[in-house]
Amino acid sequence: MSGVRDVFDELNTEIPFSEFEELVENKVDEMSGLVDEHAAAILVSQDFDQGKVESIENLTTAMDSAEFTAKVTSVGQLRTFEREDEDGESSQGQVCNVEVGDETGHVTLALWDGMAKAAAQNLEAGEVLEVKGYPKDGYRGLEVSVKDIERVSDDGIDIRTFDTYQIDDLHTDLSGIDVTGLLLDTTPLKTFDRDDGSTGQVANLILGDETGRIQVALWDDKAEVVDDFEISEAVKVSNVNVRERDEKLELHAGSWSTVEEVDEIIEYRPNTTDIKNIDDGVVTIAGAVSDAYDKDSFTRDDGSEGSVRNIVVEDGTGSLRVALWGDKADRDIEHGDELLLADLSIQEGFEGGTEGSANWNSSITTIRKAADVPKRETEAPTEKNSQATGLNEYDNDESAADDHDEDTDEDGETIEVTGTILGTGETATLEANDEQHTVVTDEDLRLGQQVTVRGAVKDGELHAEEIF
Structure with a gap:
């Protein structure tokens, strides 16, 4: 790259040669190999001289000024601040941050005073701008302090813009x-x-x-x-x-x-792991609390106080002891609550085995409180029912068999159950009438969804034929 080095040495810039080399390589790729490295170096040096850059990825704080085209992705609010001039006189200033991007990246534009007010009132996501300004190190990295902006027609910058981000x-x-x-x-x-x-x-x-x-x-x-x-x-x-x-x-x-x-319906569909499939690392599970112990307090080596509470969660495939640390130990969680526990750290338990740890980086969402879980209703025997139970068993073998098929989940039978989705993953966990069913389906079920599943039981799993 001796030719590239010669071009760099003639260029009045503070960027390191390695960064210049990277810009040259990008230029070669951009030109699809139509220019060699020396020619690409000349083109890059011309960009520096004119302050024009082909894309946001080529912006650098070593540039005295820059000119580029980008699409607005979001417009921040107008903010007012106090500033002091060289004579010590204070005055009010205004600033508005505008996010722009192209196919190569994004950058923050800082617009000041009158330009800031105009941007906050009139600029919208999706507009394309010709930007002239000064690249510098901002609070979150590179940003451009804007000297001038001009709206231009959409030149095909293919990036998404949003009113509200997902x-x-x-x-x-x-x-x-x-x-x-x-x-x-x-x-x-x-x-x-x-x-x-x-x-x-x-x-x-x-x-x-x-x-x-x-x-x-x-x-x-x-x-x-x-x-x-x-x-x-x-x-x-x-x-x-x-x-x-x-x-x-x-x-x-x-x-x-x-x-x-806000009055909106937001679907949250985490990828949960069946407890039986848990391995080391960080996992998200869903299930019902089968045991909830009292909170314990302790003193750390540095003298500070801490607290922990243990619960046991079951999802129909297995159970997991989970330690709730710090503020999470004070959460209102009791036996029978249905929970979503996200980003649990899986580790070896104090007494052996596998244990989950819910720390500051974890979240615990109560899907349903135990008090809200519907209980199985038991129909009081009527006179007709009482008489039916006393019928000759030999005369009612067929009826007894039919009743048995409706009340049990034997392999090969077709059943219909209505309940709540407590876990999603390779299979779904459905709770119905205080019982949990493992549901095999290709449908996209979400946590907490109320569904009716009809299908055949095979190897203890309910293979869904219809879900409604």
Whole structure:
């Protein structure tokens, strides 16, 4: 790459040669091999000289300025702030963050003052912009401080835009977006001391939709709304930012955000694992509580206090002891409750065997309380029934056999049961009249769904022929 090095040496830029080489390789690929590396290097250097870049992936903070075309994916709210000039005079400024993207990536645009106000009022997702600005390191990585923007006709940038994002569509370059999900879990409000001596507050919501689940961190005054919502309500968080923590995405909501209940039906379809198939790692299960023990408190090595509570969950394929740590030990969970436990850490138990651990990264959603589970109704014997039980058994062999077929699940018989889906995966778990059935079906069933299943029992499993 000596020719590439010569071009780089003549270019007045602060980027490292390795980054320039990568831009050259991208250019070669972009031109489908029609240019060699030296020619590609010249084209890249011209982009630097003119400030024009072919795509967002070519933006770099070493550029004094940049010009590129991108599509708006979201428009944040207008924010007002105090600033101080060189003479010490204070004034108010305004800023609006706009997310734009192309097929190669996304970047945040920072628009200021009059341009910020116009963007917040008039700019919409899906519009295509010609952007001129200054790349720099922002709070969440590279961003572009905008000098000028101009609407242009859609030039075929093929990326999706959203009014409200689904969880699977989130990425780290997003801010000022809206997300709606089913409330799966919450954590209590906590206070903490910042490095500057001030006190902060934080609480968390866990939201889920048909594409996944995510944690929403509520900061300072916004944390106080955590107790305003009930599990399984549909909640919309607006003007929130995406962050990455421990290699997982989460949403951050502050004073600039809104959190509200909405009248929407949100389907949450987690991929649950049958307890009999659990292995090491992190799993999501669903089942009923068969045992619930008292909470235990303990003192850690550093002198802090902790708490843990153990429960046993069954799903029709097996049972698992689950340790609930910290705030989760205080949850209102009792025998017979039907739960969804997401992101359990599976490990060896204290007394051997396999055990689940529900920590801060896990969520526990009550599908149904034990008090709400319908009990099997027992019909009081009538005079007619009493007489029937006394009939000559030899005269009623056929009738007795028919009754037996209706009440038991023997292999080969066809049965019909109505109940609630408690687990999904390779098979589904259906609870009906306090009994659990393993259902084999290709249909997409969701947790908590009320269904009637008709089919034949084979090897102890109900093979669904109809589901309605």
